[in-house]
Amino acid sequence: xxxxxxxxxxxxxxxxxxxxxxxxxxxxxxxxxxxxxxxxxxxxxxxxxxxxxxxxxxxxxxxxxxxxxxxxxxxxxxxxxxxxxxxxxxxxxxxxxxxxxxxxxxxxxxxxxxxxxxxxxxxxxxxxxxxxxxxxxxxxxxxxxxxxxxxxxxxxxxxxxxxxxxxxxxxxxxxxxxxxxxxxxxxxxxxxxxxxxxxxxxxxxxxxxxxxxxxxxxxxxxxxxxxxxxxxxxxxxxxxxxxxxxxxxxxxxxxxxxxxxxxxxxxxxxxxxxxxxxxxxxxxxxxxxxxxxxxxxxxxxxxxxxxxxxxxxxxxxxxxxxxxxxxxxxxxxxxxxxxxxxxxxxxxxxxxxxxxxxxxxxxxxxxxxxxxxxxxxxxxxx
Amino acid sequence: xxxxxxxxxxxxxxxxxxxxxxxxxxxxxxxxxxxxxxxxxxxxxxxxxxxxxxxxxxxxxxxxxxxxxxxxxxxxx
Numbered sequence: 001x002x003x004x005x006x007x008x009x010x011x012x013x014x015x016x017x018x019x020x021x022x023x024x025x026x027x028x029x030x031x032x033x034x035x036x037x038x039x040x041x042x043x044x045x046x047x048x049x050x051x052x053x054x055x056x057x058x059x060x061x062x063x064x065x066x067x068x069x070x071x072x073x074x075x076x077x078x079x080x081x082x083x084x085x086x087x088x089x090x091x092x093x094x095x096x097x098x099x100x101x102x103x104x105x106x107x108x109x110x111x112x113x114x115x116x117x118x119x120x121x122x123x124x125x126x127x128x129x130x131x132x133x134x135x136x137x138x139x140x141x142x143x144x145x146x147x148x149x150x151x152x153x154x155x156x157x158x159x160x161x162x163x164x165x166x167x168x169x170x171x172x173x174x175x176x177x178x179x180x181x182x183x184x185x186x187x188x189x190x191x192x193x194x195x196x197x198x199x200x201x202x203x204x205x206x207x208x209x210x211x212x213x214x215x216x217x218x219x220x221x222x223x224x225x226x227x228x229x230x231x232x233x234x235x236x237x238x239x240x241x242x243x244x245x246x247x248x249x250x251x252x253x254x255x256x257x258x259x260x261x262x263x264x265x266x267x268x269x270x271x272x273x274x275x276x277x278x279x280x281x282x283x284x285x286x287x288x289x290x291x292x293x294x295x296x297x298x299x300x301x302x303x304x305x306x307x308x309x310x311x312x313x314x315x316x317x318x319x320x321x322x323x324x325x326x327x328x329x330x331x332x333x334x335x336x337x338x339x340x341x342x343x344x345x346x347x348x349x350x351x352x353x354x355x356x357x358x359x360x361x362x363x364x365x366x367x368x369x370x371x372x373x374x375x376x377x378x379x380x381x382x
Numbered sequence: 383x384x385x386x387x388x389x390x391x392x393x394x395x396x397x398x399x400x401x402x403x404x405x406x407x408x409x410x411x412x413x414x415x416x417x418x419x420x421x422x423x424x425x426x427x428x429x430x431x432x433x434x435x436x437x438x439x440x441x442x443x444x445x446x447x448x449x450x451x452x453x454x455x456x457x458x459x
Contacts, residue, residue, distance in 0.1 A: 167439040171446055172454065278403060290413075
């Protein structure tokens with residue numbers, strides 16, 4: 001339909017025209033914009049909606065889900081940000097809006113903000129709690145290392161371990177420790193070791209660097225992988241002054257990779273010394289045990305001796321009194337008192353004069369010596 | 383299972399050795415029990431020393447790449 005040579009457009013046609021106009025304007029694509037974030041919404045679709053405003057004006061913004069995952073920090077109302085994106089029109093609501101691809105924090109660094117946000121979030125969830133800290137093995141024979149294959153860090157760790165306690169197996173998962181793939185590779189490395197090699201301890205290590213270079217260790221992926229590890233994880237990232245999220249969630253934070261190696265394995269010479277001193281104590285203990293037993297034996301022997309001696313003395317006394325009694329019964333003793341014994345010729349002792357006849361020979365035994373007599377006469381007493 | 387993976391870990395052996403010594407130092411054991419503990423202690427010292435001997439072996443390093451364990455000798459380069 002045409003009115004006075006004027007073409008009449010449908011709403012869609014106008015919108016399409018405007019869309020085309022805007023999208024073809026190079027000044028409206030890939031533009032950088034500064035403002036304050038408000039009205040942040042994240043519905044189930046996964047896209048992020050918010051409004052960017054200054055004192056007088058506001059602009060609808062959307063970040064598609066695929067870009068959301070690349071955000072270094074969570075958008076919050078009131079943040080001053082710089083965004084990059086393309087301006088476009090959303091026909092169904094008749095709104096122009098900015099399709100945001102990148103957000104940076106204006107003022108304080110985005111990374112610092114992201115670090116604080118993640119730290120708070122994980123802390124609230126309890127990932128840093130002491131109750132989840134696993135005990136480190138005393139003397140592991142299998143050690144997993146997740147770090148870069150090149151560079152001094154791995155060499156330092158291997159050198160320190162070789163020097164202290166060399167009889168171990170090291171399983172090195174080479175990963176990128178910075179850059180886009182680093183978080184995934186590090187997290188996957190931890191999972192792989194948990195699944196296959198099952199070392200007794202895992203070290204996640206990287207040398208010193210800027211906050212950007214250490215960033216992988218401040219990501220949620222790495223933090224969760226460390227927390228989910230069934231095997232104790234030691235973090236050894238950066239220098240002494242660098243604290244990463246990985247440090248908070250790991251079972252032990254060490255200030256440097258070499259320090260981690262020192263902690264993982266005991267020193268062989270120190271252990272040797274300990275075994276030697278224990279061995280000496282063991283010997284000392286058994287010797288004093290034996291001494292004690294020896295003393296008990298000695299005192300038993302003395303008591304036994306005494307008992308036997310006493311018994312012998314007692315028996316001797318008994319014997320000598322028996323001997324005395326026996327002596328008193330000895331007929332010779334009677335002879336000493338003046339009695340004598342008279343034997344017939346056949347050796348029988350004479351007790352009655354009737355038993356001899358006149359003219360018999362008899363023997364009279366005295367205390368000393370004997371008499372041989374001839375019976376001349378006899379008296380018979382009744 | 384490799385040679386220096388014994389039934390008893392070094393830590394366990396050390397712990398048990400200390401226990402044995404404490405029992406002996408307490409001095410309340412019968413002589414035959416004390417000798418039994420002492421023999422156990424001697425075995426544990428042997429076990430510890432065996433572990434320490436194993437510690438003299440060279441570090442064995444494996445690179446985990448593409449799901450494989452590759453012995454890695456050239457880490458110094």
